Amino acid sequence: xxxxxxxxxxxxxxxxxxxxxxxxxxxxxxxxxxxxxxxxxxxxxxxxxxxxxxxxxxxxxxxxxxxxxxxxxxxxxxxxxxxxxxxxxxxxxxxxxxxxxxxxxxxxxxxxxxxxxxxxxxxxxxxxxxxxxxxxxxxxxxxxxxxxxxxxxxxxxxxxxxxxxxxxxxxxxxxxxxxxxxxxxxxxxxxxxxxxxxxxxxxxxxxxxxxxxxxxxxxxxxxxxxxxxxxxxxxxxxxxxxxxxxxxxxxxxxxxxxxxxxxxxxxxxxxxxx
Numbered sequence: 001x002x003x004x005x006x007x008x009x010x011x012x013x014x015x016x017x018x019x020x021x022x023x024x025x026x027x028x029x030x031x032x033x034x035x036x037x038x039x040x041x042x043x044x045x046x047x048x049x050x051x052x053x054x055x056x057x058x059x060x061x062x063x064x065x066x067x068x069x070x071x072x073x074x075x076x077x078x079x080x081x082x083x084x085x086x087x088x089x090x091x092x093x094x095x096x097x098x099x100x101x102x103x104x105x106x107x108x109x110x111x112x113x114x115x116x117x118x119x120x121x122x123x124x125x126x127x128x129x130x131x132x133x134x135x136x137x138x139x140x141x142x143x144x145x146x147x148x149x150x151x152x153x154x155x156x157x158x159x160x161x162x163x164x165x166x167x168x169x170x171x172x173x174x175x176x177x178x179x180x181x182x183x184x185x186x187x188x189x190x191x192x193x194x195x196x197x198x199x200x201x202x203x204x205x206x207x208x209x210x211x212x213x214x215x216x217x218x219x220x221x222x223x224x225x226x227x228x229x230x231x232x233x234x235x236x237x238x239x240x241x242x243x244x245x246x247x248x249x250x251x252x253x254x255x256x257x258x259x260x261x262x263x264x265x266x267x268x269x270x271x272x273x274x
Contacts, residue, residue: 002040003242005180005224008132008155010101013069014218015242016041017235018184018228024053026230031057033232037239043158043184043226044095045073045106046087051094059096070095071158071182073106073136076268080113081120088124102155103130107137108270114145118152125153134158136184140170140273147177158182161223163192163213166259169273175222183217186225189263197257201250207241214241216254 003014017034019027019042027050031042035057044054051072058068072095074087092100103124105117121133132155135146146152157174161167161183174181187210192198198209205212210227217225218241229235246254262272 001242002038003218005222007178007180008153010069010132010155012102012156012180012182012224013039013041014224015039015214015238016043016069016071016182016224016226018226019044019050019054020048020184020228022048022050022053022228022230024050027053028057030230030235032060034229034235035061035063037232037235039235039239040067041069041071041224041226043071043182045075045104046078046091047073047075047106051091055094055096065097069101070097071102071104072100073104076105076107076109079105079109079117081116084117084120085124088129092129099128100130102132102134104133104156104158105135105138107266107268108135108139108142109268114142115150118146118150122152136182137270139270140173142270143170143173147179154179156180156182156224158184158226160185160262160264161217161225162186162188162263163195163198163216163254163257164188164259164261165263171220171223178222180222180224181220183223183225185263186217186227187213188261191261191263195257197253201246201253204250205244205246207244208237211237211241211244212246212250212254214238215244215246216251218242219246219251
């Protein structure tokens with residue numbers, strides 16, 4: 001049974017399908033299969049170069065639009081107001097949709113004009129072209145500026161989060177402002193499957209380490225996750241994580257794992273929270 005987060009007037013399914021590094025010929029059948037299995041939260045981005053495939057899969061699936069949640073993102077080289085609007089128009093056309101559910105700033109960049117950016121994003125929301133706005137990869141100081149000084153109604157901060165990376169400072173801040181954390185790379189690019197501690201917990205519950213990692217994330221207040229999976233079997237296995245019940249001892253053991261293994265750190269990344 002799908003679980004949801006309510007944020008800024010939208011219902012965000014807690015488990016979604018990530019499509020990073022999914023070329024169009026792989027993305028199309030992957031999204032079709034996910035929608036057929038019951039996924040209703042699809043995450044894409046301008047930079048993934050697969051929005052057209054996502055749009056075609058949605059059109060083919062025939063799922064009522066009001067049951068779907070679609071997130072896309074504007075790339076960090078397009079954060080001037082006119083560039084944001086052009087990027088949005090292009091994404092909307094490729095997705096073959098009348099509106100986006102959630103439109104994110106994909107990465108921050110040095111020298112970005114935050115007030116102008118969020119004025120533009122809010123305009124898109126006020127026009128009903130996106131139902132909500134948010135950010136990805138924003139650090140604690142950036143979030144403070146956007147939330148406390150600009151007063152932007154953020155629907156989420158999408159960041160890398162898994163059992164091997166501590167995100168307590170930014171997570172605590174998000175919770176204090178009722179802003180969801182959407183976890184990308186929630187399986188640590190497959191590393192969770194190799195961890196003996198997670199395997200031990202998985203064996204105890206007749207589950208997989210990936211399911212344990214996802215359930216650990218989804219058990220946290222205000223956290224959603226968007227694992228990437230191309231094969232229907234993996235997509236179904238990830239959905240089955242929703243049925244898993246971890247106990248306090250499981251969580252204590254997972255919380256005690258080393259949490260300094262960041263997997264996504266491109267050259268243009270911000271200085272991460274210590």
